[in-house]
Amino acid sequence: MSVFTKVSHAELREFLKQYPVGELIGFQGIGEGVENTNYFVDTTDGRWVLTLFERLNVDDLPFFLGLMEHLAAHGFASAMPLHTRAGGALTSLNGKPAALVRRLTGQSVLFPDLEQCRQVGRALGELHVIGLSYPGRCANARGAAWREQTGRLLAQKTTDAAVRALIEDELAAQARLDLGALPQGVIHADLFRDNVLFVDDRLTGVIDFYYACNDALAYDLAVTLNDWCFEPDGRLNPARWQAMTAAYRARRELSEAERAQWPLVLRAAALRFWLSRLYDWTFPREGDVVHIKDPEPYRRILVHHREHAPPAW
Structure with missing residues (x-):
């Protein structure tokens, strides 16, 4: 924005x-x-x-x-x-x-409490269910092909050997993931804290649907969890994670295929935002007021998922 x-x-x-x-x-x-x-x-x-x-x-x-x-x-x-x-x-x-x-009422929250996480999980489940009846179609502009192409470009551009190695290794791992084989639907694809509005603990609005597309529903859940349930230093907040996933599953349960691919789905969601922020950091755009987000938090989240199994369902 x-x-x-x-x-x-x-x-x-x-x-x-x-x-x-x-x-x-x-x-x-x-x-x-x-x-x-x-x-x-x-x-x-x-x-x-x-x-x-x-x-x-x-x-x-x-x-x-x-x-x-x-x-x-x-x-x-x-x-x-x-x-x-x-x-x-x-x-x-x-x-x-x-x-x-x-313009909707309410404000975004930087440090969500458990009830706010529950409401976001429930809202995301509702979005996925309601979206099944939406007839529009739109491909994910930041999907697997974009991640591959952007990752290769950044790996060539960077002078940091550790960054290059992480990108190349994760792209190789992601080749095993076929998001198209998982349950599909309309996803928000960017349900970050700054895109949800609250009045106290009451969710009053979901905004910025301009990354919305048709893709794997589990990927959308992973995108949301990665933002809402990790601390700035890359540590997982288990209580937020449990609150959000339980509320989501009360509206829509994950399939066996989604559960089996879940670790790589989480990594795909982290990779997508690490690469997009790294790209904007590497190739800044001109503007009157331009906000460029730090890519480092998403590198930490990606590394966390590579080194730790996700919490049990």
Whole structure:
């Protein structure tokens, strides 16, 4: 959610005329995240989030926006995209595809408690069940082919022999994993702490569906556990892990195939975010407000999974 494309007050005021939102009061760029330009927007008729899509395939944008509408229509705590007076959810601003969604209440948490972990696990299970009825299709842009290609590029680029060895060894290990053979569905693929909102211990919103895609459901659970259940120094928090997995399994139980592949699935999820952060660290992008996340925590998580078996189910 960095700011790569600047928007002036006059440009935004003109843009908002196509929506039934009243008059512009104010707006502010959002610095977190790394992919899109985002602004908080306040108008006389509500509070909104404006997103300008910087690098996403424009053909995939209807999938993301349609998924958010589908989930919200089924009672899931997802932001609802706003339609223009002409009826479309996807528009453009300053040469970039753009969308306006209702801003949800609540704040993200840095140090979640057990009840918050339970609610996230339950919400992820709900998302996976509700998503089965969503007809849209979108491939995972950060899937196995991307991990292989990006890993090879970074292994060639780095001067750190230990980093190179870890990338090459993990890519060889991941060749044994076929996520396509595991139960599939719509996944969020980025359900990190900064993408879930709470008011106290009540989950009020799941946001940023712009990595959502069709992929292995267990992979999505692994992505979520890796963020919510590890400490900054790479240590696992067993209580959070147990709270989240138990809540998820109350809504959707894992298959025998998922359990058998689980250690490699956890490693695939850790590898994906280590590589993406390492890539952004190695090839930084210009922007007005750009947030580049440290790759080191995900290297530690990957190493943990390589050296320790996951907690028993």
